[in-house]
Amino acid sequence: MAETAVKEKEPLIGFGKTERRLLTDPLNDNNPITVQVLGICSALAVTSLVYPAVVMAIAVTLVTAFSNLFTSMLRQYIPKSVRMIVQLVIIATLVTIVELILKYFNYPIYKQLSVYIGLIITNCIVMGRLEAFAMANKPWRSFLDGIGNGLGYGAILIIVAIIREIFGKGSLFAGSPIELKIIGPTADYLINTTQSALFGWYTNNNLMVLPAAAMFIIGILIWIQRSYNSKLVDVS
Amino acid sequence: MEFINVFIKTAFIENLVLSYFLGMCSYLAVSKSVKTAFGLGMAVIFVLGITMPINWLINEYLLSEKGLFGIDLTFLRFILFIATIAAMVQLVEMVVEKFSPALYAALGIFLPLITVNCAILGGSLFMISRELSLSNSVAFGLGGGFGWFLAIIAIAAIREKIRYSNVPPALRGLGMAFILTGLMGIAFMSLMGIDPAAFASK
Secondary structure (H helix, E strand, O other): OOOOOOOOOOOOOOOOHHHHHHHHHHHOOOOOOOOOOOOHHHHHHOOOOHHHHHHHHHHHHHHHHHHHHHHHHHOOOOOHHHHHHHHHHHHHHHHHHHHHHHHHHOHHHHHHHOHHHHOOOOOHHHHHHHHHHHOOOOHHHHHHHHHHHHHHHHHHHHHHHHHHHHHHHOEEOOOOOOOEEOEEOOOOOOEEOOOOOOOOOOOOOHHHHOHHHHHHHHHHHHHHHHHHOHHHOOOO | OHHHHHHHHHHHHOOHHHHHOOOHHHHHHOOOOHHHHHHHHHHHHHHHHHHHHHHHHHHHHHHOOOOOOOOOOHHHHHHHHHHHHHHHHHHHHHHHHHHOHHHHHHHHHHOHHHHHOHHHHHHHHHHHHOOOOHHHHHHHHHHHHHHHHHHHHHHHHHHHHHOOOOOOHHHOOHHHHHHHHHHHHHHHHHHHHOOHHHHHOO
8 A cells, every 4th residue: 555654765756666556546547536435525516517627627626736745845844733733724725716717717617616615725625635645745746646647536437427428418528628518408419319310219317417426326336346346335 | 595595406306316417436445334324424415515615715714805815816716615625634533533443443545535435526516606695605505415415325224225125237337336326317307397496485
């Protein structure tokens, strides 16, 4: 596991086997959502469309990476008793910066994500990685660990969002410049259900738009992952 | 009677866990037995009920343009809110330790973790974005906490029973908890038919 402090001598900035594992481990074996059960709070609410999910994934990756970096730099100076407050201040500052940037560059998405951008502060991934990794490791590795975990979180977010958007709305990337309309009842869509003989029966599945659908999809993703990866199975 | 109206709406119709996914981390982690779930649920009700009006006052009298400093300081909202929440959780921790050492021992690490429970900060941010009044913010806090309490008690009771069922090994534990939460979310959606105004008019 990558959780323990690395004893061997490490270069200031290098990219070897350990560094690569820091990036790839969270994608499957140590995924923040399906294995560590962190950061589900804000993850599910933004997955009804792909575009906000991508923006959210980028925002979380930035915050985890930089908060890991800064906490790791300061780790020798933070007294143990007040470390939570110090970590929260670092995270809250970074989230405020991300929020202001997003508000400036893309106001509609900022409106759509509403409180969930602010909720990155209490996203357990950020805090969890600070406690588990950044407090015990050097800055460069902590930074990579932050990026890896952000990507692992983003991967699940985007998989869930793609399933929900295709079956719930019949489109992909709605609201972004590269919007794709796949299946629907008007001529704009690639498959026009009013014309096509094969897909005449098709309507969008309203369950997919509901919050509950995200729970089912993640539950099933966990099921699939654990069937292939027997060491993750819950024995209790 | 708007107080009751807001309370019912936040507790049942717009349940924090089941329709906004707030506080999922501790909801999944502490729902293995009803007893600890009960304690954590009570603590969340208490913290939400206290922090909502305090954060409302901070937002109104310190951060807004009409406030003490006369300039728009809303970009400091996240930092001040999280500081208030951390302080309140510390307070609750001391109270619980004094009056119920057994509960304190049972909650263990999860009590300080209420600080990073999204339900608390999320509740504060929702309260601001909905522009509630001070009394309604109390109702919002208590109602949200009560809804969270109901949800965690329900899932804990189901998980206690399902331990004796023949669930596929790969689905056991976490996977099943997700699917159960989804089913509960659908069940709670049937409460959307409640008209809160009907309670208010009486």
